Amino acid sequence: MASFRKLPLLAMLLLVQFLYAQPKKQTTVRPPRARLNAIDKLSRMPPAQRQRELEKLSPERRAKVEDRLEKYNRLPQAQKERLRVQTETFQNLPPERQEAVRKMFRRFNNLPEDRRQPVREELRHLRGMPEPERTARINSEEFRTKYSPGERQILENLTTLVPPD
Amino acid sequence: MQCPIRTKENPEVLIEYSSGRLTPAVAAMFQSHVESCADCRAFSKAQRAAWDALDSWEPMPITADFDRKLYARIDEYEKSGWWTKLWHRSTWQSGSFGSAMPIATACVTLAVGVMLYLPLNNKPAMDLSAPQTKIESSDLDQIETTLEDIEMFKQLTPAAARS
Numbered sequence: 570m571a572s573f574r575k576l577p578l579l580a581m582l583l584l585v586q587f588l589y590a591q592p593k594k595q596t597t598v599r600p601p602r603a604r605l606n607a608i609d610k611l612s613r614m615p616p617a618q619r620q621r622e623l624e625k626l627s628p629e630r631r632a633k634v635e636d637r638l639e640k641y642n643r644l645p646q647a648q649k650e651r652l653r654v655q656t657e658t659f660q661n662l663p664p665e666r667q668e669a670v671r672k673m674f675r676r677f678n679n680l681p682e683d684r685r686q687p688v689r690e691e692l693r694h695l696r697g698m699p700e701p702e703r704t705a706r707i708n709s710e711e712f713r714t715k716y717s718p719g720e721r722q723i724l725e726n727l728t729t730l731v732p733p734d
Numbered sequence: 735m736q737c738p739i740r741t742k743e744n745p746e747v748l749i750e751y752s753s754g755r756l757t758p759a760v761a762a763m764f765q766s767h768v769e770s771c772a773d774c775r776a777f778s779k780a781q782r783a784a785w786d787a788l789d790s791w792e793p794m795p796i797t798a799d800f801d802r803k804l805y806a807r808i809d810e811y812e813k814s815g816w817w818t819k820l821w822h823r824s825t826w827q828s829g830s831f832g833s834a835m836p837i838a839t840a841c842v843t844l845a846v847g848v849m850l851y852l853p854l855n856n857k858p859a860m861d862l863s864a865p866q867t868k869i870e871s872s873d874l875d876q877i878e879t880t881l882e883d884i885e886m887f888k889q890l891t892p893a894a895a896r897s
Binding site (some may be wrong): 638 | 840841843844876877882883886887889890
């Protein structure tokens with residue numbers, strides 16, 4: 570009989586141990602395609618529901634997401650498709666390579682406004698060139714005089730790191 | 735007279751002698767045996783000591799309304815529901831229901847544990863392709879990063895430059 574009376578205590582101990590041993594809720598890393606689909610889903614939500622979902626973010630982050638989502642939704646379908654493919658390809662790269670590209674992009678964004686356009690144009694040219702021609706261009710006198718050391722580093726890194734279209 | 739301790743016959747004679755319940759004739763006969771038998775004398779002495787102790791014991795005084803209170807509680811118990819009766823039986827008596835309450839408590843505790851555990855682990859993963867489902871904070875982080883990446887490609891590879 571005494572052993573029966575200990576049952577609740579035993580059960581409670583098991584319960585405490587059971588709950589304590591529960592793994593912490595882990596963040597699920599979605600594949601790139603699922604993340605892009607989530608953006609579409611967020612776009613399709615009624616405004617009130619989207620607002621509720623975005624309220625989980627801080628006001629600053631929420632404003633950024635809303636702004637980017639709005640800009641993305643205004644893009645022509647063809648451009649959207651191209652960006653989706655580029656982003657998916659990019660997000661399938663190793664995380665450290667992705668981070669290196671983002672870091673270079675942040676440096677690009679910190680360039681003066683009047684320097685961003687020529688750098689952007691040069692990047693487009695370089696990415697469209699075959700490898701030997703690109704190397705020759707990067708080593709050319711014109712390239713060295715036209716761009717600052719910081720700009721040259723951004724161009725070289727982004728040309729190498731960003732996957733081809 | 736034969737010794738009841740050695741022969742293990744008629745032991746009640748020894749007990750009745752010790753408590754003074756033998757007839758005077760039998761008591762006189764047994765008295766002569768006790769005087770010559772050390773075992774019976776020792777047993778009888780111990781028995782008399784026990785009886786003397788019981789005779790000198792005084793029960794504790796009770797309050798004047800003890801009986802009234804007792805019968806009131808009995809009535810209350812009789813009128814109470816089955817759950818209260820079950821509780822009283824399992825709490826105060828050791829019987830067939832004595833184990834019911836601990837088992838029931840253990841079952842309830844385990845059931846609570848299972849209820850707490852199952853929603854945590856069996857919660858289906860969010861289907862990002864399903865419409866109108868909630869978006870978790872961790873997914874929002876990934877959406878935020880993806881929008882940043884889209885913005886990055888939009889700036890680095892503008893559409894006009896490609897056409």
